[in-house]
Structure formats: structure tokens, C-alpha cells
Amino acid sequence: xxxxxxxxxxxxxxxxxxxxxxxxxxxxxxxxxxxxxxxxxxxxxxxxxxxxxxxxxxxxxxxxxxxxxxxxxxxxxxxxxxxxxxxxxxxxxxxxxxxxxxxxxxxxxxxxxxxxxxxxxxxxxxxxxxxxxxxxxxxxxxxxxxxxxxxxxxxxxxxxxxxxxxxxxxxxxxxxxxxxxxxxxxxxxxxxxxxxxxxxxxxxxxxxxxxxxxxxxxxxxxxxxxxxxxxxxxxxxxxxxxxxxxxxxxxxxxxxxxxxxxxxxxxxxxxxxxxxxxxxxxxxxxxxxxxxxxxxxxxxxxxxxxxxxxxxxxxxxxxxxxxxxxxxxxxxxxxxxxxxxxxxxxxxxxxxxxxxxxxxxxxxxxxxxxxxxxxxxxxxxxxxxxxxxxxxxxxxxxxxxxxxxxxxxxxxxxxxxxxxxxxxxxxxxxxxxxxxxxxxxxxxxxxxxxxxxxxxxxxxxxxxxxxxxxxxxxxxxxxxxxxxxxxxxxxxxxxxxxxxxxxxxxxxxxxxxxxxxxxxxxxxxxxxxxxxxxxxxxxxxxxxxxxxxxxxxxxxxxxxxxxxxxxxxxxx
Amino acid sequence: xxxxxxxxxxxxxxxxxxxxxxxxxxxxxxxxxxxxxxxxxxxxxxxxxxxxxxxxxxxxxxxxxxxxxxxxxxxxxxxxxxxxxxxxxxxxxxxxxxxxxxxxx
Numbered sequence: 001x002x003x004x005x006x007x008x009x010x011x012x013x014x015x016x017x018x019x020x021x022x023x024x025x026x027x028x029x030x031x032x033x034x035x036x037x038x039x040x041x042x043x044x045x046x047x048x049x050x051x052x053x054x055x056x057x058x059x060x061x062x063x064x065x066x067x068x069x070x071x072x073x074x075x076x077x078x079x080x081x082x083x084x085x086x087x088x089x090x091x092x093x094x095x096x097x098x099x100x101x102x103x104x105x106x107x108x109x110x111x112x113x114x115x116x117x118x119x120x121x122x123x124x125x126x127x128x129x130x131x132x133x134x135x136x137x138x139x140x141x142x143x144x145x146x147x148x149x150x151x152x153x154x155x156x157x158x159x160x161x162x163x164x165x166x167x168x169x170x171x172x173x174x175x176x177x178x179x180x181x182x183x184x185x186x187x188x189x190x191x192x193x194x195x196x197x198x199x200x201x202x203x204x205x206x207x208x209x210x211x212x213x214x215x216x217x218x219x220x221x222x223x224x225x226x227x228x229x230x231x232x233x234x235x236x237x238x239x240x241x242x243x244x245x246x247x248x249x250x251x252x253x254x255x256x257x258x259x260x261x262x263x264x265x266x267x268x269x270x271x272x273x274x275x276x277x278x279x280x281x282x283x284x285x286x287x288x289x290x291x292x293x294x295x296x297x298x299x300x301x302x303x304x305x306x307x308x309x310x311x312x313x314x315x316x317x318x319x320x321x322x323x324x325x326x327x328x329x330x331x332x333x334x335x336x337x338x339x340x341x342x343x344x345x346x347x348x349x350x351x352x353x354x355x356x357x358x359x360x361x362x363x364x365x366x367x368x369x370x371x372x373x374x375x376x377x378x379x380x381x382x383x384x385x386x387x388x389x390x391x392x393x394x395x396x397x398x399x400x401x402x403x404x405x406x407x408x409x410x411x412x413x414x415x416x417x418x419x420x421x422x423x424x425x426x427x428x429x430x431x432x433x434x435x436x437x438x439x440x441x442x443x444x445x446x447x448x449x450x451x452x453x454x455x456x457x458x459x460x461x462x463x464x465x466x467x468x469x470x471x472x473x474x475x476x477x478x479x480x481x482x483x484x485x486x487x488x489x490x491x492x493x494x495x496x497x498x499x500x501x502x503x504x505x506x507x508x509x510x511x512x513x514x515x516x517x518x519x520x521x522x523x524x525x526x527x528x529x530x531x532x533x534x535x536x537x538x539x540x541x542x543x544x545x546x547x548x549x550x551x552x553x554x555x556x557x558x559x560x561x562x563x564x565x566x567x568x569x570x571x572x
Numbered sequence: 573x574x575x576x577x578x579x580x581x582x583x584x585x586x587x588x589x590x591x592x593x594x595x596x597x598x599x600x601x602x603x604x605x606x607x608x609x610x611x612x613x614x615x616x617x618x619x620x621x622x623x624x625x626x627x628x629x630x631x632x633x634x635x636x637x638x639x640x641x642x643x644x645x646x647x648x649x650x651x652x653x654x655x656x657x658x659x660x661x662x663x664x665x666x667x668x669x670x671x672x673x674x675x676x677x
Contacts (some may be wrong), residue, residue, distance in 0.1 A: 119589050119592075120592070121590065123592060123593055123596060124596060124600075127644065129589075131587070131589075148644060152642075181644070182583065182584035182644070182645045183644045183645070186642075270594065306642070307638075308635075308638045308639055308641075311634060311635050311638055312635065359631070362657055395593055516574040
């Protein structure tokens with residue numbers, strides 16, 4: 001058996017059924033070895049139009065299914081092109097396995113054609129990267145890679161296989177039954193004293209709040225979070241990616257807090273006297289000023305898989321490391337013997353006051369252009385409850401943060417840690433490949449969409465019927481608004497011209513294209529796209545003067561939130 | 573005064589990428605390496621002693637060590653209190669010099 005065949009068999013033993021990639025000289029043996037699998041339907045290969053998109057697609061696949069997404073790229077530019085996709089997955093804790101081809105072992109270090117020092121390039125952007133040195137190592141490292149990617153804090157792993165190793169022959173193959181690694185998945189430690197301390201603090205707190213992050217998604221702990229919230233009558237706020245853990249129609253969910261989050265959610269977090277973070281690190285995007293949070297003198301508690309997060313930003317008063325689901329179940333058990341928590345009417349009233357106060361700013365009326373909040377409302381009405389939404393990065397992403405109502409766990413994906421423009425379309429394609437039963441929408445902006453929009457060709461060729469809703473304002477809106485608001489209106493390097501025509505662009509790939517002139521159009525075209533079940537682009541023109549609000553001044557505190565357009569009035 | 577820590581890293585050595593990742597961990601935290609000594613066995617077990625110090629005064633020493641401890645191939649990191657470095661010495665008879673691609677005896 002050839003090394004490349006062994007590679008394919010090893011991947012299949014890990015349950016791989018879908019593979020995103022582009023072939024080149026150094027991963028061609030792999031392609032040659034899976035022809036029969038592709039023909040038989042045992043393996044699906046999706047030929048992307050750029051390796052970055054292959055990585056985003058694998059990432060979207062992983063987020064949608066909970067299983068590692070897999071991609072392949074050749075050496076040199078193939079490998080360097082996946083770097084952005086790998087670090088995007090790394091920052092957002094998404095399990096991705098990249099199988100890359102490398103130059104022959106005896107050619108390494110000699111500036112050979114397309115030689116790229118894959119490990120050197122990959123180390124800083126992955127959880128792990130490994131060079132397979134011999135053919136015997138192939139099944140070992142494929143197994144290890146999937147284990148490392150999907151356990152602990154999930155993340156991307158690169159397995160680099162030299163071409164000559166792929167071409168070698170082996171007679172006796174030993175597939176490992178277990179991994180043998182100097183690596184440990186994080187432990188879940190149930191410390192009864194800490195459980196009790198958390199329970200007592202929660203019972204005593206007058207203004208508690210739960211802050212939910214991505215860890216809840218990966219631990220499948222949504223039910224436990226909702227039970228805890230219901231038991232305590234306690235509001236829930238989330239990080240931006242944590243949106244994916246909580247149904248937006250849960251009555252005690254206030255929204256995503258942070259830099260561009262809902263003002264009422266940030267205020268609830270600020271005004272609380274106890275904040276329990278669950279599967280959420282205290283990132284600088286969520287808590288924009290640690291001093292501001294510390295000054296509130298609240299009790300900070302944290303349940304987090306990665307114990308090193310307790311050493312960053314804010315040190316929690318009580319912390320438990322481990323799986324959020326397991327630890328929340330322990331906490332719920334402990335709380336249940338304490339009896340019901342007395343309802344805190346004053347805190348609930350305050351939360352409602354905050355919601356009412358900020359709602360006057362978050363739903364501005366039309367002034368000639370369609371408003372993002374209404375665009376998202378129209379999408380919500382037209383899409384099924386379990387539809388998956390991905391986003392690009394920019395103003396539209398922030399509009400989705402505040403106004404998109406995802407109603408099921410694992411149904412909202414965005415590049416939140418890295419802020420990678422171009423994530424939206426390919427990650428939507430990956431999500432659709434992984435969950436063909438779901439309607440998948442890429443809610444995008446024109447700047448972000450154009451960075452990976454060429455992959456529409458793949459969506460058409462491979463029949464991946466995603467719907468891209470593109471807010472077209474011909475500008476890099478988020479940068480523009482910072483220049484406009486905080487850099488004395490010195491707007492430079494952000495406005496695009498008329499090229500391309502998004503409709504013709506989409507049609508040139510064979511996708512359906514619609515232009516929405518009003519909210520009814522959006523709903524109608526979305527329903528048409530679902531019915532036709534083909535890749536579809538819906539262009540939605542928006543005003544380039546539209547702002548993503550709430551926002552903060554650069555380096556600002558949450559309490560400095562700006563909720564209305566300062567160019568129109570001074571009402572903050 | 574510059575803060576310094578002396579640490580011992582027990583790790584699995586597969587290739588020099590291990591050293592690369594350890595050094596990168598400290599570089600990312602703006603820390604410096606004073607010296608390091610590594611011994612790798614045939615079976616891959618490896619002990620690394622090193623001094624790290626915080627010239628930038630960003631206060632990242634603790635975080636850098638705990639972050640290193642969760643890296644694949646690292647078994648654990650020990651912070652050595654009261655450790656003293658006895659200068660490493662090597663004996664040799666002759667040398668060959670490589671200088672910008674030119675080799676001289």
C-alpha cells in the first residue's frame with residue numbers, strides 16, 4: 001500500500017467523509033488515492049477556488065457539525081494560503097485538520113520549488129503542526145491530529161506529509177487503537193467546596209448575571225445554562241460567539257455584550273454584583289477595560305475548560321476548570337438542595353429599564369435606505385428557526401451581533417477572535433456541506449464578500465445551495481465609521497467604486513442573483529432561494545453613512561458606549 | 573530590577589520544532605531568554621533548563637509559563653526557586669568557522 005492510500009484510509013478511520021481542498025504537485029498522490037472513494041461517494045471532495053476558503057469551509061463545517069473539518073493543500077503557496085484560515089479557527093477554538101503535501105525529504109531546506117517550511121509557517125497559527133517523517137507514522141499522526149484538534153480547547157492541526165512519503169510502499173500497517181501523545185485534554189475537576197462556594201455566592205447575590213461564551217457551545221451545555229438561569233431568575237448575556245449558545249428568544253437573554261454588543265447587555269454586566277462566566281474568557285473585546293470591571297467590586301466567578309484563562313485579564317474570585325456541562329450539572333444539583341432563590345424584583349426591574357431605555361436607540365426608522373435591524377428582522381421572518389447564519393467581518397457583522405436572533409445552538413458563526421474578512425461565504429459553504437438539512441445564510445458586506453466571493457463558483461459547481469445576503473454600501477464601513485467618528489472625518493482608503501456589479505458577478509458564476517429594494521423583497525427572495533435550492537446572492541443596498549451602533553471610542557470603556565449617531569444629535 | 577525566572581521543562585523531543593515553539597511562546601509575551609540548556613534522550617524524553625526574564629516589564633512571566641505548560645509535547649514546567657546557573661563549559665581541540673557562507677579552518 002502506498003503512503004497516500006494509507007493517508008486516505010487513516011482519514012476514513014477517523015470518520016472523514018468530506019474534504020475541502022485544492023490539489024497541487026505535493027498533495028497529488030493523496031488525490032490519486034481517493035479517486036475511487038470519491039467515485040463511490042464514500043468521500044466527497046469539494047474543490048475550492050482558494051486555499052484560504054478551504055480552511056474557512058473546514059472551519060464552518062466543524063462549527064456546524066461539532067466534528068473536525070478537513071482540508072488539504074499543497075506545499076508552498078497552498079500552505080501559506082491556508083494560514084489566515086488556520087488562525088481564524090485557532091482564535092475561535094474550531095477543530096480543523098489540514099493535510100498538507102510537502103516537498104520530498106531530500107529536497108527540504110534547499111529552496112526547492114514550492115518549499116515553504118510548513119511547520120515554521122504553521123506553528124504560530126495552530127494548536128499543533130507535525131511533519132510525518134516516515135510512512136509508518138502516517139496512521140499514528142492522522143489519529144493524533146484528530147484527537148488534538150477535537151479535545152481540550154479545540155483548534156486546528158496541520159499534518160504535513162512529504163511527497164516521497166506519500167509515494168512509498170508499506171506492507172504491514174499498524175493502525176493505532178489509541179493515541180500516544182505528550183498532550184492532555186484539560187481535566188474536569190469537581191471540587192465540591194468550590195461548587196458550594198459558587199452556589200452560595202449565586203444565592204446571596206442580589207444582581208447576578210451569567211456571561212456565556214463559546215465553551216458552552218462546545219460542551220453542549222445550553223440546557224444547563226438555561227436551567228441555571230431559570231432557577232436563579234438570573235439574566236444571561238453572551239460574548240459575540242457565545243450568541244450561538246443561547247436562543248435569542250429566551251426571555252432572560254439580554255444579548256451579546258462588548259465593544260459592539262448590545263448596550264443593555266454591557267450595562268447589565270457592569271451593574272451586576274456577581275458575574276459568572278461560563279465557557280467565556282474575559283477577552284478585551286468583551287471587557288474593553290479590565291479596570292472598569294474591577295472597579296465595580298463585583299464577585300467574578302468562572303467555569304472554563306482552559307485553566308490558563310483564569311490568569312488573564314481578571315482573576316476570578318472562584319473558578320472551576322473543566323467541561324461546562326459537567327460542572328453546571330454539579331452546580332445545579334448543589335443549588336437544588338438550597339431551595340428556590342428569592343426573586344429579586346429590583347434587579348429584574350432594572351434590567352427591563354435598561355432594555356426599554358436602549359431600545360429607543362437600537363431601532364431607528366428608515367431614512368431613505370433600508371435599516372440593518374429591519375433587514376435582519378426580515379431575514380428572521382423568512383428563515384426557518386434552525387437556519388444557520390455565518391457572517392463576514394465589518395459593520396454587517398456588528399449589526400448581526402446586535403440584531404440577528406439565532407434561535408438554536410450552533411446556528412451563528414462568525415470570525416470573532418481574528419476578525420477575518422472573507423470568512424462568511426466559505427464558512428457557510430462548509431456549514432452547508434456538514435449540515436445539508438439546514439438552510440445556511442452568509443450575511444455579508446460587499447467588502448468582506450469580495451474577498452472570497454470567487455468561491456461562488458465552487459458553490460455552483462458542487463451544488464452547495466447557500467444564500468449570500470450582501471449589504472452593499474461600496475465602502476469598508478467599519479473602518480470608515482472610525483475615521484468618520486474618531487479621526488475628524490478624515491476618510492481615506494475605504495470607499496470602493498462601482499465595480500463589480502454584484503448581481504452580474506454572482507450570475508457570472510451561475511448563481512441566482514436578486515436585488516432587494518425593500519424588506520418584502522428580502523423575504524421573497526430568501527423564500528425563493530430556499531425553494532429553488534441553488535446558490536443565491538441577494539444584494540441589499542445600504543447607506544454608506546449608516547453606523548454600526550452601539551460602539552465605543554477607540555480604547556473606550558463599556559460605560560462610554562455611544563448608542564446614537566453623534567452626527568445627527570448629541571443624545572448618547 | 574529585571575525579573576528573572578529559572579525553569580525546567582520536561583517535554584517530548586520530536587524535532588527542533590520543540591525549541592522553536594518554546595522560544596516563540598516567550599517571544600510572544602515579550603520576554604527574553606538568558607540562557608538555555610537542553611538534553612534529549614534517544615527515546616525523545618527531554619529536559620530543558622532556561623532562564624527567562626522580563627526586560628519589557630509587561631508582567632507576563634507567570635502567564636507565559638502557564639501558557640507554555642499547555643503546549644502539545646510539554647509534560648510540565650517547573651519553576652526552580654533558588655536555582656543557580658553554573659556556567660556551561662565545553663572543551664575542544666580544533667574548530668571550523670562558518671561565516672556568511674564561507675568556511676575556514
